[in-house]
Amino acid sequence: xxxxxxxxxxxxxxxxxxxxxxxxxxxxxxxxxxxxxxxxxxxxxxxxxxxxxxxxxxxxxxxxxxxxxxxxxxxxxxxxxxxxxxxxxxxxxxxxxxxxxxxxxxxxxxxxxxxxxxxxxxxxxxxxxxxxxxxxxxxxxxxxxxxxxxxxxxxxxxxxxxxxxxxxxxxxxxxxxxxxxxxxxxxxx
Numbered sequence: 620x621x622x623x624x625x626x627x628x629x630x631x632x633x634x635x636x637x638x639x640x641x642x643x644x645x646x647x648x649x650x651x652x653x654x655x656x657x658x659x660x661x662x663x664x665x666x667x668x669x670x671x672x673x674x675x676x677x678x679x680x681x682x683x684x685x686x687x688x689x690x691x692x693x694x695x696x697x698x699x700x701x702x703x704x705x706x707x708x709x710x711x712x713x714x715x716x717x718x719x720x721x722x723x724x725x726x727x728x729x730x731x732x733x734x735x736x737x738x739x740x741x742x743x744x745x746x747x748x749x750x751x752x753x754x755x756x757x758x759x760x761x762x763x764x765x766x767x768x769x770x771x772x773x774x775x776x777x778x779x780x781x782x783x784x785x786x787x788x789x790x791x792x793x794x795x796x797x798x799x800x801x802x803x804x805x806x807x808x
Contacts, residue, residue: 620649620731627724633704633717643703644670647732651697652807654729654738655679656745658701658777659716665705670698678778679741684801685808695808697732699725701744712781716744736807737770742777750774759789765796773800 627643634641644660655671663673671679671690680690690696702716703724725748729735740746743758749772755761761774768774776782776792786792 620647623727623731627703627728630703630724632719632723633702636706636717637704638707639665639705641704642668644668644705645699645703645728646670646691646693647697647699647728648693649731650694650734651732652695652734652736653804654697654699654732654735655741656699656701656738656749657741658744659713660700660703660705661713662705662708670700675777675779678780682775682778682797682800683804685804689808697735699728701748721748737803738772740768740772740774742775746774759785762789762792762796773803775800 624645624647627645630643631641642660642665644664647654657671660670661673661675664670664676669691670676676690680687683690685696700716700720702718702720704717704720706714706717708714738749740749743761746754746758746761750761750768753768754774755764758774758776762776765774776785776789
């Protein structure tokens with residue numbers, strides 16, 4: 620695992636697409652029981668090198684009911700984005716994860732994470748990649764249908780503060796899904 624993480628940390632495959640230097644951000648170990656697959660690091664995470672070191676990460680930790688200490692313990696929780704580097708910003712937020720990253724690294728990384736019991740698929744990029752044709756027509760329907768993907772996957776919306784409108788339109792997420800998510804995470808960890 621250490622060699623693989625060093626190899627990922629040295630990756631420059633997508634560097635020609637960035638206006639900044641690549642800085643792959645990933646935390647994982649072979650003993651992690653919970654795998655969180657997100658989109659791509661944001662600007663703040665790119666600067667700090669700490670996964671989910673932003674408002675989205677704070678929301679995610681609240682959703683999961685995890686302290687920073689547990690969340691950042693790579694022996695228990697693996698944090699793997701679809702794109703390991705900050706893709707830059709576009710007109711309405713960050714650009715999507717680079718498509719080269721997941722096919723290049725995920726299979727090897729997931730094989731090395733041999734103790735994973737549950738994978739959280741955060742956002743449409745992770746859901747489409749991992750659920751393939753089993754994903755529903757949109758993120759909301761996929762998230763609502765989370766029981767269809769258990770016990771391996773648990774799809775979630777992105778915890779960005781920009782998703783407040785989605786949260787208001789879908790109160791069932793907070794009232795029904797979050798308690799079930801927290802229960803499963805507690806049981807695994």
